[in-house]
Amino acid sequence: MIGEPILEVEGLDVVIPLLAGTLRPVRDLAFAVARGETFCIVGESGCGKSLTALALMNLLPRRARRSARRLRFAGTDLARLDERRMADLRGDRIAMIFQEPMTALNPAYTIGNQLEEAMLRHRRVSRAEARDRAIFLLEKVGITAASSRLRQYPHQLSGGLRQRVMIAMALMCGPELIIADEPTTALDVTIQAQILHLLAALQREFRMAVILITHDLGIVARVADRVAVMYAGQIVETGAVADIFARPMHPYTQGLLRCIPVPGRTRRGAHLGSIPGLVPSLMGELAGCGFRNRCVYASPPCAAGGIGLVPLSPQRAYRCLLPPRECAANAAAAAAP
Amino acid sequence: MTVETFSGAERILEPSAGALLRRRVFGHAGFMIGAAIILAILAAALLAPWLAPHDPYAQDLTRRLVPPVWDAKGSWLDPLGTDQLGRDYLSRLLFGARISLLIGFSAALISGLIGTGLGLCAGYFGGRVDMVASFVVTTRLAMPVVLVALAVVALAGGSLHIVVAVLGLLLWDRFAVVTRAATHQVRQLDYVAAARATGCSTARIILAEILPNIMNALIVIATIEMANAILLDAALSFLGLGVQPPLPDWGLMVAEGKEYMFFSPWVIAIPGLALFTLVLAINLVGDGLRDLAAPENRN
Numbered sequence: 001m002i003g004e005p006i007l008e009v010e011g012l013d014v015v016i017p018l019l020a021g022t023l024r025p026v027r028d029l030a031f032a033v034a035r036g037e038t039f040c041i042v043g044e045s046g047c048g049k050s051l052t053a054l055a056l057m058n059l060l061p062r063r064a065r066r067s068a069r070r071l072r073f074a075g076t077d078l079a080r081l082d083e084r085r086m087a088d089l090r091g092d093r094i095a096m097i098f099q100e101p102m103t104a105l106n107p108a109y110t111i112g113n114q115l116e117e118a119m120l121r122h123r124r125v126s127r128a129e130a131r132d133r134a135i136f137l138l139e140k141v142g143i144t145a146a147s148s149r150l151r152q153y154p155h156q157l158s159g160g161l162r163q164r165v166m167i168a169m170a171l172m173c174g175p176e177l178i179i180a181d182e183p184t185t186a187l188d189v190t191i192q193a194q195i196l197h198l199l200a201a202l203q204r205e206f207r208m209a210v211i212l213i214t215h216d217l218g219i220v221a222r223v224a225d226r227v228a229v230m231y232a233g234q235i236v237e238t239g240a241v242a243d244i245f246a247r248p249m250h251p252y253t254q255g256l257l258r259c260i261p262v263p264g265r266t267r268r269g270a271h272l273g274s275i276p277g278l279v280p281s282l283m284g285e286l287a288g289c290g291f292r293n294r295c296v297y298a299s300p301p302c303a304a305g306g307i308g309l310v311p312l313s314p315q316r317a318y319r320c321l322l323p324p325r326e327c328a329a330n331a332a333a334a335a336a337p
Numbered sequence: 338m339t340v341e342t343f344s345g346a347e348r349i350l351e352p353s354a355g356a357l358l359r360r361r362v363f364g365h366a367g368f369m370i371g372a373a374i375i376l377a378i379l380a381a382a383l384l385a386p387w388l389a390p391h392d393p394y395a396q397d398l399t400r401r402l403v404p405p406v407w408d409a410k411g412s413w414l415d416p417l418g419t420d421q422l423g424r425d426y427l428s429r430l431l432f433g434a435r436i437s438l439l440i441g442f443s444a445a446l447i448s449g450l451i452g453t454g455l456g457l458c459a460g461y462f463g464g465r466v467d468m469v470a471s472f473v474v475t476t477r478l479a480m481p482v483v484l485v486a487l488a489v490v491a492l493a494g495g496s497l498h499i500v501v502a503v504l505g506l507l508l509w510d511r512f513a514v515v516t517r518a519a520t521h522q523v524r525q526l527d528y529v530a531a532a533r534a535t536g537c538s539t540a541r542i543i544l545a546e547i548l549p550n551i552m553n554a555l556i557v558i559a560t561i562e563m564a565n566a567i568l569l570d571a572a573l574s575f576l577g578l579g580v581q582p583p584l585p586d587w588g589l590m591v592a593e594g595k596e597y598m599f600f601s602p603w604v605i606a607i608p609g610l611a612l613f614t615l616v617l618a619i620n621l622v623g624d625g626l627r628d629l630a631a632p633e634n635r636n
Contacts, residue, residue, distance in 0.1 A: 059533055062464070091535030098534075104527035108549035118535050169535070 005032040006176055006209045007056070011069030014048070014055050014233075021283045025051050027233040035176070036207045038200070040220045040241070042256075043230035046279055049213045052230075053181045056211075057096060058086050074176060092122040095170035097180040101162035101187070105154035111165050112150025118172040130172075137168040141198060160191035164198070171202065177209045184219065196223055217260055221245060226315065229253050232280055232290035235309070239316035249318040249327040251295045289320070297322060297330060361629055368625020374618035382434035390416065391425035393432045393585045398423050402601045420590070420604055421597060429585035430611055436586045437567050437615060440501055444566035445559045447505025452512020453548075453555060459513070460520025461543055470517065477510050483572065490578040500579050504566045511558050519551035553630035560623030564616045571612055587612050 014026035026048040033039045041049045055066045058078070071079040073094065078086070090096075098104040106114060115134035116127055125133075131150070138146035141164040154162060163183060170178055180199065184192040200223050203210050214220060220227055220241060228238040229252065237250040248254045258273025277294035280286065289295070292302040301321055309317040312324060320327065362368065381388060397419070404410050405418040405426075417426040459470035486503045493499050523529065524547060532546045571588030573579030580586040582593070587608040594604030 057534060059530065087533075087536040087538065089536070090533070096531070096534040098527045098531055100527050104531045106528040106532070106546055106550070108546075108552075121536055166531075 003034045003036065006035050006074050007033045007211075008070055008072045009056070009068065010071075011067075012052070012055060012071065013067045014051050014060065014064055015067075016061075016064045023282050024284065025233050025282050026055060027286070029233075029235060031228055031235065031238065033177070033209045033211060035209050036203070037225045038203060038210045038212055038223050040212045040214060040224035040227045041230055042214055042217060042220050042227055044215055044279065046282075047230045048233040048282075049215075049230050050181055053096070053179045053211065053213055056179060057090060057094065058083070059090075088122070091118060091170075091175075092173045093175055094177045094179065095173070095175040097163075097166050097170050097178060097183045099182040099185050101159050101166055104166055105162055107154055110151055110153055111157070115150070115165070115169050115172060118169050122173050133172060134168070137171050138165070140171070140202065141165075141168045142194075143168075159187055160194065163187060163191075163195055167195070167199065167202070171206070174206065175208060177211070178203075179211045179213070181213045182215070183212070185214075185216075192219075199223070217256060229256070232286065233282055234286075234290065234319060235317075236291065236320075237318040238309075239312075243316060247328060248331050249312070249324065250291075250320050251297055251322075251327075251330065252291050253318075254331050255294075297326075358629075365625050365629060367621045368629065371618040371621025371623075371625060374614060375622060378434050378615055378618070379438065381431050382438050385428075385431040385435060389425070389428035389431045390414075391428045393424060393428040394583055396422045396424055402597060402604070404601065405603055405607075408603075417607055418601075418603055420593065426604070426607060429590060430587075430607065433585040433587045433590060433608065434611070434615075436497065436580060436584060437570065437612070440497070440504065440570045440580075441563040441567040441619070443501045444504035444508060444570075445563040447501070448507070448509035448562055448566075449512055449555065449559055451506070452509030452514075452558075453516050455509070456513040456516025456518075457520050457543055457548065460517040461524050461539075461547065463521070467517070470513070474510055474513050474517075477507075480507075482507050482569065486569065486573055487576065487578055490573060495573070495578050495581050497580055497584070500570055500573060504569055508562050508566060508569075511562060512555065515554050515558055516551060519554050520547055523547050523550050553626075556630070557623050557627045560619050560626065564619040564623070567612070567616060567619075 009032065010030045012026060012029040013024065016023040016025065025046075029052060031039065041052060043049050051060065051064070054060045055064075056071075056078070058066070058081075060066055068079050071077065073089070076089075078089075081089070105111065109117075112131065112134060115137070116130040119125060119130040119133055120127065123130075134150060135146045138149060143149055143161065143164055149157075154165075157165065163186075167183075183199070184195050187195060196219060199210065199212075202208070212219070212223065224241040226239065227241050227244050228235045229244070229250065230236065231252050237244065237248070237253045244253065245257065248257050252275070255273060255275040259275070261272055275294055280290050280293065286306075288303040288305060289298070289307050292298040295302070299321075307319055307321060309319050310324070311317045318327070322330070400415070400419055401421055401423045403412070403415050403419040403423075406413055406416045408418075415425045415427065417430060419426055420429065455470050455473065459467040485507060489503050490499060520543075529542060529546055532542050537546065570579055570586070571591065574586050574588030575592040577592065580589055582589060590608035591605050591612075594601070594608070598605045
């Protein structure tokens, strides 16, 4: 991480009380994001990445509760903010981009109206000024004929165009932090690349911090500065993206990386890696390592007690009982054909 | 900054949304017929003082039960004949349209406000609010409308205000049920979450984000309830517990004419036909609106 952190999270927990017990989908999360940095949270479905995003925005479902030892955004303590102040912050200094561009725009209004409203809610500007900003941003996100697009309804736009509109909408107030929850999952691959490219370019231009939530390691490799790999509600490994891809330490990260085909290295017809087994139940406390049932290196000590993050350097940590040397050896063995 | 731009026409070459809507509306025969009839009846009601050949309350006992003009004994003096008190039937029919439309519109408006408010709260907040609202709806559904209306009108006396109030306070159940279901569906969509993520208040989300998206369903329900209210009013008037004489109400005209029905069938046929036409037209418009609003018919 370079520069001062804009968002600092420590000990973030999300609990959902259910009849059958307490669901704990996010456990003791800690990370920090700097201005101008792209931080990726990666993990499979149900590992708590989307709930983490909603917890940061305080937009969790009604029954879910969030708690954190530290939740600071640009010097403001988000954990102590009341709902009204938080609502003032949302869309203004922290913006969010949703997964489904098809449903994230209100079908009852023109996109111009929605873009303008996003700004009028937070800034004392005239509708004409908001309109100018909307046209400026639509052109920035690569939409031609912006002023005539403003009069169109969402159903008249394609998925890729809608996601561009969503991005423009998130940028209306010039946010310092953007949380993008799987922004390209619903798009086809060529559009995906365009949108990612666009996000990266806008981020450089406006020096925003971006938290990108995804299950796609290909996206991580392309845009992230730093990554946190989540498993069963915990961060199991974190570090700079190049470092994680070159030397994955946690057996889960190693497994994930084996699942991606690499042109030239993966032989035609050869089996891609897969991780057998299922994610453990997130009810109550985890005894021992959450991954041990699926881990080829698991040993009896893995079942006992909580397993802490092992720091390798100020930026790099992993959550496993295996010593770093063995982890590295495992990674090398797995990478060999 | 270089970003691949979306390669499309510089100007968007397609008919405007207004033009498309116009094309769809004019292409829908049922809707156009219904709308034409309603407009005609509305015009008749509004222009009644100028269109009516006579005062609807003026009695002429020497000219009682004169048949309409197409009958051998009819005359152009009273184009639709006269009733048992010698009042001009066409004039009463025109003024009666005012009462029917007024009752239908006001009752639908009152019940729409109650039902929509209840349904929006139940669907959006869910949980306990939903439980309470659903209980209230169930309670209302357990009450037979006609019996309750009869009891209230019998106790409070029949007048236009009472009939409107009773129907308005009784016909909101369908609004509530449909609004609740539609709200529940819409509130889970991403744009509601997105609205919260841009800092919208709850009131704004309900009124500005959700309500416009369930308006289609509500307009259709409103037409159904309007037709329903008009028919119920006619039923109450027929039973002598609705609008009181000498107001020219279509239901009342049917009731007053029933004793003469064998010798002067037009006194019951004409207001009955008027009621039938109005209710049919309202239902045609309701059906048409549903078709026009359905997403599969949009371009």
